[in-house]
Amino acid sequence: MKISHTWLQEYFKDTLPSADKLAELFTFHSFEVEGIEEKNGDTVIDAKILPDRAHFCLSYRGIADEVQALTGLSRVEHTIDEHAPEADVSVSVVDARIENADFCRRYVSRRVNNVSITESPEKVKAMLEAVDGRSINTIVDATNLAMFDYNQPLHTFDADKVKGTIVVRAAQEGEVITLLDGREVTLTSDDSVIADDEGPLAIAGVKGGKRAEVTMETKNLIIESANFHPSAVRRTATKYNLRNESSKRFENEITPEFAMDGMVHVSALIKKLSPDATFGPVSDFYPHPAVKTVITTNAEFINKKLGSTISQGKIKVLLEKQSIEVAEKGNDLELTIPFHRLDLMLPEDVVEEVGRLYGYEKIAGTPQKSTASDVPSHPAFYATEYIKNILLTQNFSEAYLYAFTHKGDIEVAYPLASDKKALRTNLSDGMLKTLDMNARNADLLFLDSVKMFEIGKVFTEKGEHNSLCVGIRRVKKVKGQTSNEDIRQLRETLFEKLGVNIVTLCTVDDTGGLIRFKGQQIGTINNIDGIMEINLDAIIPHIEIPAYDTLGFVPAPKVEYKPFSPFPFMVRDIALFVPDEVEAGEIEEIIVENGTDLLIKHRLFDTFKKDGKTSYAFRMIFQSNERTLTDEEINKVMTNISEKMKGKGWEVR
Numbered sequence: 001m002k003i004s005h006t007w008l009q010e011y012f013k014d015t016l017p018s019a020d021k022l023a024e025l026f027t028f029h030s031f032e033v034e035g036i037e038e039k040n041g042d043t044v045i046d047a048k049i050l051p052d053r054a055h056f057c058l059s060y061r062g063i064a065d066e067v068q069a070l071t072g073l074s075r076v077e078h079t080i081d082e083h084a085p086e087a088d089v090s091v092s093v094v095d096a097r098i099e100n101a102d103f104c105r106r107y108v109s110r111r112v113n114n115v116s117i118t119e120s121p122e123k124v125k126a127m128l129e130a131v132d133g134r135s136i137n138t139i140v141d142a143t144n145l146a147m148f149d150y151n152q153p154l155h156t157f158d159a160d161k162v163k164g165t166i167v168v169r170a171a172q173e174g175e176v177i178t179l180l181d182g183r184e185v186t187l188t189s190d191d192s193v194i195a196d197d198e199g200p201l202a203i204a205g206v207k208g209g210k211r212a213e214v215t216m217e218t219k220n221l222i223i224e225s226a227n228f229h230p231s232a233v234r235r236t237a238t239k240y241n242l243r244n245e246s247s248k249r250f251e252n253e254i255t256p257e258f259a260m261d262g263m264v265h266v267s268a269l270i271k272k273l274s275p276d277a278t279f280g281p282v283s284d285f286y287p288h289p290a291v292k293t294v295i296t297t298n299a300e301f302i303n304k305k306l307g308s309t310i311s312q313g314k315i316k317v318l319l320e321k322q323s324i325e326v327a328e329k330g331n332d333l334e335l336t337i338p339f340h341r342l343d344l345m346l347p348e349d350v351v352e353e354v355g356r357l358y359g360y361e362k363i364a365g366t367p368q369k370s371t372a373s374d375v376p377s378h379p380a381f382y383a384t385e386y387i388k389n390i391l392l393t394q395n396f397s398e399a400y401l402y403a404f405t406h407k408g409d410i411e412v413a414y415p416l417a418s419d420k421k422a423l424r425t426n427l428s429d430g431m432l433k434t435l436d437m438n439a440r441n442a443d444l445l446f447l448d449s450v451k452m453f454e455i456g457k458v459f460t461e462k463g464e465h466n467s468l469c470v471g472i473r474r475v476k477k478v479k480g481q482t483s484n485e486d487i488r489q490l491r492e493t494l495f496e497k498l499g500v501n502i503v504t505l506c507t508v509d510d511t512g513g514l515i516r517f518k519g520q521q522i523g524t525i526n527n528i529d530g531i532m533e534i535n536l537d538a539i540i541p542h543i544e545i546p547a548y549d550t551l552g553f554v555p556a557p558k559v560e561y562k563p564f565s566p567f568p569f570m571v572r573d574i575a576l577f578v579p580d581e582v583e584a585g586e587i588e589e590i591i592v593e594n595g596t597d598l599l600i601k602h603r604l605f606d607t608f609k610k611d612g613k614t615s616y617a618f619r620m621i622f623q624s625n626e627r628t629l630t631d632e633e634i635n636k637v638m639t640n641i642s643e644k645m646k647g648k649g650w651e652v653r
Contacts, residue, residue, distance in 0.1 A: 001058050003045040004130035007148075011064035014073040019043040025070045029356050031057065042130050054252035055342040059151030062340070069321035069357060083268040091280030094222055099169040101287050103192050104204070105227045106256035107168060108263045111159055111280040112221040112270060115139065117214070120273070133245075139214050139221065142269040144245075151254055151340070152225060152262030153246035155194075157201060157212040159220035164197030166222070168204060175200060178210040179242075191236045194224065205233040205250040207242050221270075225263040227256035238414065257290050257339040293337040297347040300331070305351040308363045318357040319350070380466070383540045384455055387468065390497050391453050394490065396470070399454045401430040409461045423459035427469035428524075428533045430454070435473040435530065443571045444621055446603050448476040449486070455536065466540075467523075469533040470494075483530030484512065491515075491525060491532060499544030517542075569623035570634050574641065575606070577613040577651040584616055587645070591618060594641045598622045598629065615653075 005019050023033040023045055032048040049057045056062035068075055094109040117137050125135040128144060135141050143154040171187035177200040178184050193200040202208040205228035234251035237243050267279055299312040316326045325336035337344045344350060388398065408422030415421035431454060438450045450473040458467045472486045495502045504525060506513035512526030515534055523534030584604050591602055599622055606617035622634050642652050
């Protein structure tokens with residue numbers, strides 16, 4: 001929420017602290033501040049209001065409550081109906097009907113005749129611009145000002161365009177509405193609308209429709225101040241990508257008690273901006289009035305949770321600063337929570353409220369008396385870490401892959417991407433892609449084989465469980481050695497160390513098959529070449545884990561990370577015969593001296609002796625951080641290296 005320092009000052013008799021000072025108070029006691037900016041002679045604080053504070057802090061009244069509690073400054077005593085226009089009985093009452101009181105918990109409406117709609121005064125425009133709003137006209141601007149003041153969204157209809165009774169109802173399947181921005185939306189029965197006898201006028205709590213839009217020619221209004229079910233509004237707003245200031249407040253939930261306050265406030269604003277307007281009686285549908293929450297707690301409970309020694313009297317003062325009624329009953333405190341503090345439901349919520357108002361920086365830290373040996377181990381976590389340690393000692397790298405994929409037994413309603421619409425049913429498919437991608441860079445890393453593993457959740461029709469997937473991809477081919485054989489050997493080593501009696505039903509060549517444990521299939525081996533996957537949850541209770549102090553964990557090495565080039569690399573090999581007395585280091589010097597700055601790695605990968613000569617074979621990796629290399633420029637480098645070697649009398653093959 002954008003907080004205008006000038007606007008906020010209207011709530012106080014005393015001069016407010018600077019924006020920097022307010023931001024500091026908010027950061028340490030209320031919510032995160034993301035920035036401060038100067039705008040049109042005003043200072044605007046950009047506050048990140050999370051859902052726990054959104055019930056009241058998405059409004060200037062809520063922010064003013066916070067500032068008063070934190071600073072003790074004197075407030076301007078606003079009486080909400082101080083400038084409210086009186087009802088004129090000659091103006092008709094709005095005929096409204098609510099079909100679902102669970103969705104629409106309160107519906108306050110009022111007709112206004114003889115309005116004069118113009119551009120708003122410069123002050124109103126500046127107030128809206130400060131909070132990234134846009135001035136439309138006096139009526140729309142009045143509803144927005146009232147919303148920012150009281151956290152109560154409001155909407156106005158052109159009364160002469162409304163046909164018959166206003167009804168809050170479920171949308172009909174396939175019903176179409178044209179929104180204020182001209183967008184056409186086809187609704188479903190899961191959505192709710194404000195409608196008249198001819199069809200939808202607005203998507204309830206989300207967006208107004210074009211048909212009853214208020215324009216400069218509008219003479220008569222219907223004002224709506226309602227309270228809608230938060231999750232229903234969020235579902236509809238998300239479905240149609242219609243998130244806005246109104247839906248944001250409804251979906252975070254606001255008290256229905258403020259619906260009448262919003263109506264009175266916007267009526268006063270409209271009367272001020274359109275003095276000749278006449279206001280009809282207020283219609284109020286409120287079948288189940290909100291009840292204030294009552295919480296019983298005590299200073300001992302609060303101090304024990306906080307690790308503090310705050311007196312009961314001090315606690316009482318802190319809570320009363322937030323308009324909480326506090327009754328002392330012996331050692332207990334009976335707290336009557338104001339309607340708008342929907343975040344205070346439990347004694348633990350009160351603990352947090354006391355802590356933040358008192359100041360966490362004033363609470364001294366207390367060292368924990370327990371030691372690691374006092375904390376019981378989590379068997380599944382311990383076993384998982386033990387398995388990871390075994391695999392790491394076998395030169396495997398751990399992968400963390402997406403739990404969402406393109407196809408699975410369980411799909412999400414609103415996927416983030418078309419290829420991530422379902423929960424994965426196995427780890428093997430992701431491991432196969434990971435091996436493919438890493439194998440492409442094996443030469444760059446001088447790897448003869450890529451060895452990866454992942455431990456993670458999989459989700460099937462039968463439920464979810466933890467799986468272990470191990471993958472090996474041989475990049476350098478060696479006669480008699482395959483990825484499948486490597487996996488078979490790892491299987492034997494791993495299960496022996498875990499102390500579990502695993503049975504593998506393999507193919508004739510003992511490379512692939514099913515893995516069984518206690519008569520049940522728990523995984524597969526090499527059904528996809530070089531990949532083994534098992535149900536980890538099935539064997540964890542049976543793993544024989546050594547004592548922690550015998551596992552041999554060592555501190556992680558210090559690793560320096562550097563940016564890598566986004567451009568492709570090139571691989572070149574060179575082999576040569578040299579006299580036996582010539583060492584590999586002498587050849588490397590020539591490679592490094594003549595490889596230019598494009599040579600990023602090199603290594604000796606083959607050596608053999610024949611007829612008094614030694615054969616050395618080197619692999620070189622070339623890459624640029626600025627561009628894609630061409631064969632022509634690398635061929636020139638290789639030619640230069642070859643010529644230097646031939647100049648030594650060596651035979652380049």
